[in-house]
Amino acid sequence: MRPYPSRPARLAVAAVPAAALLLLLGAARPAVAADGDPDRDFTIEDSRITESSGLAASRLHPGVYWTHNDSDDGPYVFAVDSRTGKTVATITMRGVGEPRDVEGISIGPDGDIYVGDIGDNLDGSWSHVWIYRFPEPKALRDATVTATQYDVKYADGARNAEALMVHPKTGRVYIASKNEDGGGLYEGPTKLTTGAPNTFRRVGEVPWVTDGAFSPDGGSLVLRSYFSARVYDFEEGRLGESRSVAAPFQRQAESVTYTADGSALMFGSEGAGSEVVRVEVEGGQEKEGEVEKGKPAGSGSPSSGAGDGQDGDGKGSVGLGAVIIVGVGALWFALRRKRGQG
Numbered sequence: 001m002r003p004y005p006s007r008p009a010r011l012a013v014a015a016v017p018a019a020a021l022l023l024l025l026g027a028a029r030p031a032v033a034a035d036g037d038p039d040r041d042f043t044i045e046d047s048r049i050t051e052s053s054g055l056a057a058s059r060l061h062p063g064v065y066w067t068h069n070d071s072d073d074g075p076y077v078f079a080v081d082s083r084t085g086k087t088v089a090t091i092t093m094r095g096v097g098e099p100r101d102v103e104g105i106s107i108g109p110d111g112d113i114y115v116g117d118i119g120d121n122l123d124g125s126w127s128h129v130w131i132y133r134f135p136e137p138k139a140l141r142d143a144t145v146t147a148t149q150y151d152v153k154y155a156d157g158a159r160n161a162e163a164l165m166v167h168p169k170t171g172r173v174y175i176a177s178k179n180e181d182g183g184g185l186y187e188g189p190t191k192l193t194t195g196a197p198n199t200f201r202r203v204g205e206v207p208w209v210t211d212g213a214f215s216p217d218g219g220s221l222v223l224r225s226y227f228s229a230r231v232y233d234f235e236e237g238r239l240g241e242s243r244s245v246a247a248p249f250q251r252q253a254e255s256v257t258y259t260a261d262g263s264a265l266m267f268g269s270e271g272a273g274s275e276v277v278r279v280e281v282e283g284g285q286e287k288e289g290e291v292e293k294g295k296p297a298g299s300g301s302p303s304s305g306a307g308d309g310q311d312g313d314g315k316g317s318v319g320l321g322a323v324i325i326v327g328v329g330a331l332w333f334a335l336r337r338k339r340g341q342g
Contacts (some may be wrong), residue, residue, distance in 0.1 A: 039063055039278060040278055042085040044275075049087070049274075051069045051073070052067045053067075053254045054067060054164070055067055055211075057259055060136055060137075062260065064080065065082060066080075070270065075092055075094070076092055078091075091134075095149065102116065104118060104161075104211060106166040107136060113133070116129075116161075124160070126158055128152060131192065151198065153199055154202075159177045159179070163210065167214055168215075169217075173192060174188065182205060204238060206239075210224055210255075214258070224253060224255075225253070226252070227249070228245075229244070229247035230244055231243055243282075248277040250275065253268075
């Protein structure tokens, strides 16, 4: 008869999968900053925000980020405090039509918030889309504001888009279209006007894009996709040299913005309880205790970030998970075999 293992041995064997699961989850989820500092990894706590599709760092309220839901939510914009992950203000826009597919948000040099109702999941079924604009509130409290609505069309025909960026120096609005075969960077008129469509013209070629943002000095433009991100030099309204950024692997990577001081990028995702991950930029000033520049500040795993516009396919995170799972499996079966051989 094979000797039955002792209770401590059974508990040790049973603990292996649990420990591995905790390790795997710990590698996949960023932690909220315990010290309450702003602009660190955080989790959006508001149960109403289930499809955070854009991020913009507040100019008036340090550590606060503006976000919004995707389609079918209404004319709402939320201010989330990165210290706690809690919503500190809900803004209701009036004077606009019923939003269809809100996909981007940005803040201009005039301090106005621009909201891009620019999504078109049928890839060109709508002849025009909209941009909404209102001043960033000076006080963080729930409020209803009157927004200006601009009609937008593209010179080369309707298309789907998810990235809206306002240049922080010129105030010019840019949109990046989303297409699996490669999108375009579109430049709006010098000044948006009401009463007639604002025509956006293609001025550059970009990869698949789910969001984008200008650096505070306007010299760089970051564009992200589901599995990667690139930062482009930006001068005189045109794209220059680009380089990859170690974007975190997220469930549905939909948003990105620079911190107000430009020292880091904040990457967000859709989903209930979604995480926002800080990634240092080259030459940025790291917060005490964070990892090397160009890597996530929390424990979110970066993608590989090498290659062309579609570089990085999340193998950094997936590979880590696979290694953990394989290693745990091997240890599990080894312990079971040893127990059987008693």
